[in-house]
Amino acid sequence: MNDILLRHREIKDIGQLAVYRQHEGFEGFKRAVTGMQPDELTEMVKASGLRGRGGAGFSTGMKWSFIDKNAWPHYVVVNADESEPGTFKDREIMESNPFQFLEGVALCAYAVGAHTAYIYLRGEFWQLAAHLDASIAEMEKEGLLGDNLFGSDYSLRIYTHLGAGAYICGEETALLESLEGKLGQPRLRPPFPPSFGLYGKPTIVNNVETLANVPLIVQKGVDWFRGFGTEKSPGTKVFSLSGNVVKPGNYELPLGTTFRELIYTHGGGITDGRKIKAIMPAGASSSLIVADDKALDTPMDYESVPSVGAMLGSASIIVVDETVSMDWLINKTMHFFQHESCGKCTPCREGTYWMRHLTERIHHNQATWDDVILLQDVASNVKGKCLCALGDFSTEAVISSITRFRGDFEAKVGAPLSAPAEAELKEQVSN
């Protein structure tokens, strides 16, 4: 545990620059700048199999290799907007292991030929931004940032930028718009950021946790990194565990660890010895998995989680126990998504509004099956029809709970579902 990302739990004071350097901190960056071609570094990260930890799980090295070399300057933008309900991992990394994260930013910048990197933090991370600013100033003082680094002709500056409370800015193109001083609304893609990013220039956008892996890949090598996790999902992952568990918190474990091990061995099981009912593996954006033995024994990696009907996403595991009714739960998630919809795409803007009202009606015992069917109908019509994933995300808990936790809705409506209505529900989902 804590082998790569949460090393501050093992190494006292690694958050101080001197201590970080005693543990070979910035040796990898120096070696890269003085002895490696940028492309070599990209190839190394590609070979490590590191996949983006923000949610999509795309190959990090591959993304870096997409940077357009015919247009300049290049930028690196770090997504530190961490806003998914259930996710609180990036905050711990930046607070307690800031220099490893910052070295990761520097390595990425060198690999893609960027001389400026911005760290976009959600506005609530106001104290954290000040902490990072102080860390960046220390690096400048020690010649780890600035001009002609280590006697080379490479120069780099890192700046923090605070958002101001908008979940949508975790979506990379909305984040770029926001950083440009505009409303945080997603762009039509393609073009993708590696060819058209910040200020229309080639830009690599990576998540905090993704970049915090890179210094140790450079320092200890690709084989060492691949010694953790699975063939297709190498490395460790910080799992944010929350909800009805005894010991919520961040746990760094190899990808492929089972839900059961995380929830029962590390998380101490369910609060007050109650029974587990459902798991949301990707925060509020997640489908609800029925927490049976099959699900609990499923490895948490990018390939396996879909086999039980959800995505790993940012690995924010929200545990739901038997006392929770799904009508309440989706009312909560819809409240969130309606509030956070940026308003650009009609299906999401209007759909989240109506879904929220329908879940409210169901939750307050004012609904019939027609309302539940209408809710699922709206959800099915939002899915796949928006510029970014927020619209889809808002439907996941709604559709999966109606499909997989039918009993909760029967109890709320006070009647069993008729056969024609059941057929209608099924048809909506298959469309």
Add this chain to the structure above:
Amino acid sequence: MNPLRERYGQEIDDILAKYPQEQKRSAVMPLLYVAQREYGYVTREHLGQIGEILAIAPTEVASIVGFYTLYHDTPGGKYRLQICNDLPCALRGADKFLEGVCDHLGVKPGETSEDGVVTVEAVMCLAACDKAPMFQVQSAEGISYHENQTVQSTIALVDGWRKKEETK
């Protein structure tokens, strides 16, 4: 002379230096934070002053204020107590906690206490789900996190603010 620029010249120059010269608009969010520090909300005059510094229309600045939740265009309490009651926090009792705090202060979510010291707001996820009930406090001093809270610890904090305001 632009009053914001006059009062916070060095700070504003430092902010502008972070972005390419022809991309000054990127500074709109940090400048709004500077302006909001003055009275706890952004005034109409601020919109014009920021627009002038960045060479954009005041309505464009206003659109940013409207879009992002941490900017306010109306006065509120000196301290905005922003309680997260999103799903993970609610599973750990955040709704009850919010209710308890509101009852104690005699306000509803969104309202300001009679003495003008505190506004209680229910907000979206703050990335502290494992330490609920929790809230952040937004004030002239910035934003601070308060985790693993109880109604009692929260009221004690509010009482501290009240004393501080009385002695001002």
